[in-house]
Amino acid sequence: MEEFFQLAIELVEASKKHEHYRDSECINLIASEGIKSPAVKEMLQLSMDLESRYAEGENDLEGHVKKRYYQGQKYMSVIEDRATDLMKKLFKCSWADVRLVSGTHANLAAFKGLSMVTKSQKMVVTPLSCGAHITHDYSGLAGKVLGLVNIEHAYDIKEMNIDPDKSAAIIRAAKPGIVTFGGSLFLFPHPVKELRAVADEVGAYIVYDAAHVLGLIAGGEFQDPLREGADFVTSSTHKTFPGPQGGAIFADLKNTRMEKAIKNVQYAIFPLSTSNTHLGRLPALGVAALELKLFGDDLAKQTVKNAQAAGQYLYENGLKVLAEHKGFTRSHQIAVDVREYGGGKIIAEKLEAANIILNRNLLPYDDQSNRENPSGLRIGFQDVTRRGFKEEDIKHLCDLMMDVIKNRRQPSEVREDVIALRKKFNEIHYGFKSVEEALKHLEQA
Template structure:
């Protein structure tokens, strides 16, 4: 279907009388221009506009080391703030439950085509609202309540959707947790196989929120085949690295791949599911109508933008730098005395125990926050501690790499983090000096 170009002024056609959202006469930007959002918000709701500006200042001033966060491009933000937010579009392209979807169908087809081409998948569904929604849809397509599922134990790095009793997964399914070798911190595939043979799960989940090494998808596929189980890859964290060619792809091995479109992929907050063609119908029905209603078409369009960006040589170079930065930062943190899990990283994320510097994970997060360094707390394997793990810290390099930082800045970041843990005076000013040199949105 051909789409008529927008008027040369950039304004949408106007057929209605002036509304409360209109700018007063006299040359102010027309709020019906899709990219006039900030100005329109300032006029209509200055209180909320101040909140948005405060968050922008926080993102510019603080050091963003949360492994699951990144800075989207202005093009992604433009799609998120576009008129596609107005459209109700239950169903799929060509088979909607609402009229007037001919144009938004184009956006979804673009996103699907770009996802399948980028990852070499036979089928993709770009409608899940989040990574958790994607996992829920995978379970809904393949499992029934009460089925046994083998996944990484929560204390070892598993996600809430991998069996937490506070989550639908732990309430609806019987989860068995596998973990890592207590000495190396690496996944113990012999133990995974033994648990699979003992419990005969209907599905095995391969994925973690804090495992810094590449999963061995082939080994998991072999174990799943041995017990006739589905293999679900929860690739929310590494999928951006897969897109850039610096991490192995789960697509050739897994029955279903669940992912997010933010994190390293640098798109809008949302989910993505990929599978072979024979599972396409089941997966699509599991997303809609089983687990959610209408797609968020502005987010779907923003996913299409991000997937297009991820197919470029520039993005591949970006992911190479993300990994190089993470390895450099892990080495610097180790030199400063932190215990880095697995001795390093293959990915964008690092987990570490700050106990050698006299603090645990929660205290480390508080002290870092006071210095303008934003990171997370996570479970870190510790065989010599009760329960086999401690509360450590998790940090990542995706956002700072988007800002343009490279290996020399990783040394500065490690030194600032150590200074924050010591509560050295002046650390916050030094953080602001560093971030001032690398602004995400100048």
């Protein structure tokens, strides 16, 4: 029994230490992690009863609650409907589903639903090393769970983008049920509008995975996939979209083709892949949507500016930042080849020792199986931007990174400067300090 108690003590202590370490002493540059405002965090804490509840059932074609199987739903249905409505309005579409508990779940439901409606198992995807998420790939959810067969988009390494002409030929030849866009290493808008007509020729649905760029889309700083011709947008709600961890799917109910597809995706959500939908996150999701409505344009603009400034500065100082001829990026991330300094794994670990947290990443020319020590780093700027970093602060941070990458100073020495820099940025910007502040703002609006 004593050992059992000891395990519990270790767990609580590690949790407390983690909060201090990652939230107060590190600078976070992981491109897939968002940062919540105090109001979003408070709303999560205020939703603890919801966090215990169930709301299984069907939704209608506006994404609203249609039928629930348990009692006690009086307010829960309102909460789900309002969260759905806020997301629909923010992303200007007629249907959304916020019951997905993650981006992976959103992809599962979209891919499953659309493979049922098209009766096709073929899906065109970006190669993994060129930025696709593992859920799109034959080696992950798409292949191993859903039994989908991948056909790869043609990828232009110089442009760091899908090659629209070559991919058009691939889509025409393969006649897939689904064509995907979007990804995890995602620097430039994908050619959705260029390939819309080709998808129509073969009867394929377009799924755009916006997990990384959803907040930038809300802020008008990235392509708007639904306006460019995507049928479905799948996403996480916790990367550049600074909400609670969760997922969402968006679409427009334009015609009977989309009605059939939405019904199949809804069936793939419930009953096929949900029971508990983690309802406690929905009020906080709505608060995050409100923040993006009010402050999302400025946040997205500064995030992209910061990423571009980092790309430029690191490049000027001799680092191999990809896509220099295109201004490095149009998103929140940049990609850097650090092979000459030992590779992605070694550099990410050295930076971790200096309290700069990021991840190693496969680059398009890497061997896909070399996930252990790929050439690259993926660096994301959404977290530091929300903490108030501007271009000059980004350059300071880049200097600290280069001290480590170029072996100019020991990581332990750099760590002191990283902690000092972090301590200068204690406020979360582009959001509300409390739920009350948000409500006051709304009353005055």
